[in-house]
Amino acid sequence: KDESRFAGVTTLGVDEHIWHHVSIKDRGPKELTGMVDLTRDKHGRTHARLLDLVPGRSGTVYKDWLKERGDTFRAHVQVATLDPFRGYKNAIDDQLADATAVLDAFHVVKLATQSVDEVRRRVQQDTLGHRGMKNDPLYKIRTILRSGAENLTLRQQHRLAEAIAADQRHEEVHVAWQCAQRVRDVYHAADPATGRALAEKILASFPSCPIPEIARLGRTLKQWADAFLGYFRTGGANNGGTEAINGLIELHRRIARGFRNRENYRLRMLLIAGGLDQPPPPV
CATH class of the missing domain: 3.30.420 (Nucleotidyltransferase; domain 5)
Incomplete structure (x- = not known):
């Protein structure tokens, strides 16, 4: 009491x-x-x-x-x-x-990563007609797609490029991954003003993305815009x-x-x- x-x-x-x-x-x-x-x-x-x-x-x-x-x-x-x-x-x-x-911030990045996973699973079904199996190109890079670009080794970069090149329809997965990297970049910006500018670009562009999972992510972030941008007004709370x-x-x-x-x-x-x-x- x-x-x-x-x-x-x-x-x-x-x-x-x-x-x-x-x-x-x-x-x-x-x-x-x-x-x-x-x-x-x-x-x-x-x-x-x-x-x-x-x-x-x-x-x-x-x-x-x-x-x-x-x-x-x-x-x-x-x-x-x-x-x-x-x-x-x-x-x-x-x-x-x-x-x-x-x-x-962790949960914002998690939402972006989940969106990439959803795109990968959908494209997997569209191209091969089944869930990922160990020798499928997209399944083999599932862990790489959950990583930050700055953390990838040369070997992992090569594996990513090889899997995307295996089918032109895989490019959709690559674009989704690049979108998730943009979300990560928001929290690795050199200063709050730069981070906020990147976040505002995401709020403006993601909702109209032709990839449905990324568009949904954009709409979610737009609904949370004030709290999303609040990170940059509070010293990274x-x-x-x-x-x-x-x-x-x-x-x-x-x-x-x-x-x-x-x-x-x-x-x-x-x-x-x-x-x-x-x-x-x-x-």
């Missing part, structure tokens, strides 16, 4: 968490919503702390939690990071109207610390071999992930 641990939070992350995998009514919903303090110190470092775990995964759950924190807490939050889940975004818009919502806390919780859940009582689970995870500590003093 000690609310003092919520003091000083200027950057707030949110993510879902599964605390059990059995269908037992007494345990309530399997999903929890976790709130994490991602506030940076004066050196720009983030010391992520779990603030709370509440039952359910919905915008209403997050909105109610924010409402319970009071006006002072909400007014202090300047940045709210999240994964692309509309419910959480609606809660931020409703309760943290003055904060900048930021769509997590992201939900990475929230994901790290989630990983820590998962580790200790496995070590404990499961919990039966949700409140005990919540308290244990708050102890493990720093949620019952006071915010560290500026250093």
Whole structure:
């Protein structure tokens, strides 16, 4: 019940968490919503702390939690990071109207990579009439297509070029991969202004792309345009610390071999992930 641990939070992350995998009514919903303090110190470092775990995964759950924190807490939050889940975004818009919502960079790149996978599978079916098999040209480069161009070895570059050249219809896969590289480039730009300019070009061009999967990616990013561009207004705020806390919780859940009582689970995870500590003093 000690609310003092919520003091000083200027950057707030949110993510879902599964605390059990059995269908037992007494345990309530399997999903929890976790709130994490991602506030940076004066050196720009983030010391992520779990603030709370509440039952359910919905915008209403997050909105109610924010409402319970009071006006002072909400007014202090300047940045709210999240994964692309509309419910959480609606809660931020409703309760943290003055904060900048930021769509997590990892998940944006993941969406782009998934689009390339979808194009590869479709072209595979169109050209060979079956799912990928180990000797099929596109199947052999599936891992390469999930990589950044800057990380490819000369051998991998040659394998990519060889697979694309095997059939002129494979060029569609190559174009989709290049589009995904443009999304990655947004987060590797030399400065925020350059990154934002690249992001705006993506928002303007992807929705009209003749490749349907890339057009859908463009429409998705356009729906999230403000949160997508929020990355460049917040010094690169992201939900990475929230994901790290989630990983820590998962580790200790496995070590404990499961919990039966949700409140005990919540308290244990708050102890493990720093949620019952006071915010560290500026250093």
